[in-house]
Amino acid sequence: MSMSLSAATRSPPAAPAARPAVPVAALAAALALALPPRAAAHEDAPETRLLDTVVVTAAAPSASLVFETDPRLPRQPVPASDGADYLKTIPGFTAVRNGGSNGDPVLRGMFGSRLNLLSNDGAMPGACPARMDNPMSYVAPETYDRLVVIKGPQTVQWGPGASAGTVRFVREPETFDAPGLRVRGSLLAGANGRNDQTLDATAGAPRGYVRVGTNRSQADDYRDGAGDLVPSLWKKWSADASFGWTPDRDTLLEATVGAGDGQARYAGRGMDGVQFRRSSYALRFEKTRIGGALDALQANAYVNDADHVMDNYSLRDPNPMGPMPMAMVSNVDRRTSGGRAAATWKVGAWEIVTGLDAQRSRHRERNAMHGENYRAMAWQKDADFSNLGAFAEATWRLAARERLVAGARVDRARVRDARPVAGMMGMPNPTAGQRRRDMLRSGFLRFERTLAGDAATGPALTWYAGLGHAERMPDYWELFSPNLGPPGAANAFAGVQPERTTQIDLGLQYRGARASAWISAYAGRIQDYILFTYREGGMMGMTSRVANVDAAIRGGEAGVAFRPAPDWKLEGTLAYAWGEQRATGAPLPQMPPLDARLSLAYDDRTWSFGALLRGVAAQHRVSVEQGNVVGRDLGRSAGFATVAVNAGYRFDERLVLTAGIDNLFDRDYSEHLNLSGSADFGYPADPVRIHEPGRTGWMKLTYAY
Template sequence: MTFFPAVPAMPSRLNLALALALAATPALAAEPADDETETLDTVVVTAAPVSPLTFVTDPRLPRQPVPASDGADYLKTIPGFSALRNGGTNGDPVLRGMFGSRLNLLSNDGSMPGACPARMDNPLSYVAPETYDRLTVVKGPQTVLWGPGASAGTVRFQRDTERFDEAGLRLQGSLLGGSFGRNDQVLDATVGAPLGYARLSANRSQSDDYDDGDGDGVPSEWKKWNADLALGWTPDADTVLEFTAGSGDGEARYAGRGMDGSMFKRESYGLRFEKGGFQGALKRVQANLFHNYADHLMDNYTLRDPNPMSSMPMPMASNVDRRTQGGRAAADWAWNAFELSAGVDAQRSRHRERSAMGRGAYRELPWSEDAEFRNLGLFAEATWTLAPGQRVVAGARADRAEVSDHRATVSMMGMGGMMSMPNPTAGVTREKTLSGGFLRYEHDIADSGFGWYAGLGHTGRMPDYWELFSPDMGPMGAANAFAGVEPEKTTQLDIGAQYRSERLDAWVSAYAGRVDDYILFTYSSGGMMGSMSSVANVDARIHGAEAGLEFRPAAYWKLGGSVAWAWGENRSAGTPLPQMTPLEAKLTAAYDGPRWTAGVLVRAVDAQDRVAVGQGNVVGRDLGSSAGFVTVALNGGYRFNDRLQLTAGIDNLFDRDYSEHLNLAGSADFGYPAMPVRIDEPGRSVWVKLGFKY
């Protein structure tokens, strides 16, 4: 991984937060010898691969821009990732222009897909990055171990097993204050002994509406909290049995939606078992079960006033929930030159909804179940070492996917607008058997520090809830989206190279793929009823590249950069594929000394004129061409000792007024014009963070 820290800022709005932070330091701030000072907690700007196509970082580390409030925001430290912006929080992650369940998003190796038909509560909106120990990303269809689909990549937010050689306490946390009322608190406490442990991970995050670079307010306030408890039994060094339970809630205001999120209630339970230390070829067995529940409320009256000129002039609320249960069992074997992981995973998810006019009236209505998803998968992944530094990695999986439509009625366009009609697919279950796999060659040349890889992967992906149940219309000739949308099939070639030396690390990766039956949304005006959506399958092709480097010219100094580019085409129509991220580059310079850190980040994003206006996905659509922009950020810090560190930063130093290409159009409820206008990003903002360990 490559971390680049930066230059301190002393914002006037943060005097109180900074004073409190400094007041807490005397008892812990004894000056250590230089060789005793930890140098790990540098500010994360961008990450480099630790192995072909695999990125691993610590989401607890300070980050520039201002530390992330959700999982999608933190992913942007990895080249190739961006987010479909909502405003303040809960953006939807995008990798190489690919969105939704093309990304397999896991927390503690469990799935929590969210419930909103428009993904207001996407899976990573329930993830507080700083409460996890590790973020692991595998790009492309280059692993089969963690669930079906995953044509764009696999994302895992993980907590590590806590082990104790003797009874003790471990404590870690942080306090953050920033512009626009931003304030976060994080606490991670573990008490344990050789036979077991108890761990509490909790956070709270809050922000007010922000001002853009022109000083205009953007509705974007949020408030959220999470708390998770883990109880572990460790009878020996090779065994762990762990039970987890967690809860959370929050609210968020959105400048680009007709409703806000007034509840993001989460309940999570898990059970995990791992056993190693076997004699012979069998090395480890592992199994986990998870139960995740999302209860999400959207309304137009808690965080805003109803707009009498909109399609929802009166108070209205929509309550949706989703219960997802599943598990996984796998075993690892190893022989002289051959390693194998194989197992089975399963998942069941059911979705319900209810809605009503009037404040709180929805509570009096019964739930109506509309969809149920089931999946059973078998997988195997093997590594064959041909010679020192030469490996062949291969995997295969098969999935039996089922989707049931429980809607009694559906909304359809009639002569008088949207009307409720009997559902022609009520009670119907669709079943598909899907396959996937990959083959990759890796070659490391130890003497020169150079290595390269090439891999070919294929995966079939069942359409998700948002593709089958959210569109107003399905493909031409189909009764609805549920009846007509076919699974996606992605075949992709990934190649890349890495170089490592005492002073220089560099890497490059490229990909080219073909997507058959790509699932594409098209939006059209519904007049007074707002925008109408339809969905269809098209054939597409994609390609792109990412690269990065870090140069260390002298002790404590680092110069670095990264670049990411993605391209897509709708082969069926000969037009650009929508929602493709523009060319983006980051340049960094940093000093990371025993106590002081300082640095600068320059982010440059090119204009994007390859667009398909009115087409996209369930959340966003291409609004037209977008302008490029350049922003500058500074950050820095001081380590009082290996237990206490203060970091601070200034984002958007020159108060640039700009917006991201992947964006929602501003809602008329907040005065945005009828013609789609992208939501601007925050103007100059400052933050200070105190991190501590014990």
């Protein structure tokens, strides 16, 4: 399939009215008025300063298989509107493009609940049967302090499954030595009506604090490199408030409440999201430096509600020739509650974390035609999930430069099919009221050794080798979304088996004064890999069948950074993923192609400049019409290369202005992982990938104290 199409083959909607540009002076003035002058604080109180990397273009591992970054920093391409967007900064991550926001993250070609996606250590799985509101849709990256990614089945501490990796957006507890105020805010303006505001403020004293974080983000439909309009507008907001009690520096009790909402138009879907309402409640307890063998206790509990509304008439016109010719609305709701308790033990050369975690999730829905009051209709529950897990993870320091890390967990997973009928025809559901129960076992063993030096005092060379195994219960989208189950099974609920992944991870890291480099490689076998196959269903649209196959995967990532002079940095990364269906030798679908990035940056602590070159190879290994609940292989894809530039100026330690231009040469291109354009917006019947934004300028002002 050609990488681009002429304007004659696509008929996107007319452009919305242009919004006036927001001048930089107005941004600066608004932020200055919004933030009060710095209050006097204790001389030992920590200060927030903007002396980190000005614009993030790639992240390097902080430890074996662990990537950690500050999601509050600007990134390029244009600073992220959701969690999936920010994850693309980490080598190995991509996202399924379906509009301007709320893409679905993919790590090493693995998708869905193979990734354990957590925000503040709570699960927010979303409600849409096609993952329109995936877990990262509800994450505003700038309202979190840390983003932590653990690749592969190399931890058991953060929940079941996680065969591809674990993603944690984390808010740190606050401490104050004297009464004070900390504030961080930002304003962003850009092309296509991009307009963001973020404010994170904490007031506190030695005995406690109150933290409030708010975010608003908005953009219009964007134009691709050919100048064609892509339906992609979004508008969203979120707000969270935390109340912490700190009777001493080693004890924390914190309560958090949060809410959010938004809407988004999708070029690649039959409906748009007109409501993304979120309600969140959480409690957290931490006790550290207890003394003796028991060193720390941690516990948290949460309740997250996703109330999501989709329709085909608020942000588009119904297509009389499509599978939904009449105006329709669907309201889906998912409540997920759970908790975790963990104890950290330190005995000699051993550090052991033991704990329990639990989760319960209820899903329900209601549907109506346009004009009907769908909110007056009764909810119909269709699924109940629950999971209870126990885990232990130990680190044994064999010697000054060697350590062994191992973990094991067992989970009891349950799910009940509450659907009285199945499918749009309203036929009786053959598995109505039935329950599934599975015992799932996971574990890993990893050896790490520093060959030379000490990362804290000089150059260091470290290697690691790990073997991990993860068993994963099929998720909501794999049990309830497909039209058909495996051959011979009544439906997906009755026939889809748990997925079992066994994987080897190898890596090498070097850190020196002027240069650093790293490489990570993996190879694995997946028994009962859950695979979707799509077929045209006539007037019913596309139908999907889900089945289990055995698969083999391998690939890796690498990076290098070099400072030729104190103010200059040259950096490059490479990521590759490969997969195969073992029985047939066919490629595993939805595998991203080879992706390379090369950046050059200058930063003298006042001025900064940077350039990013991204090159992506063509992808010829495809399985057409196979994939997952969101995307499928549409055919071969062409390679492309794009250039982005950025610049920044530090007015002082707390005020920074950054700006950038993405896709500098206005290339017309599309990513391999993609959805096909909807006929509702004039896209042709033959699948056409959604193209990426053309030249996009943006400017961001950040202030912190």
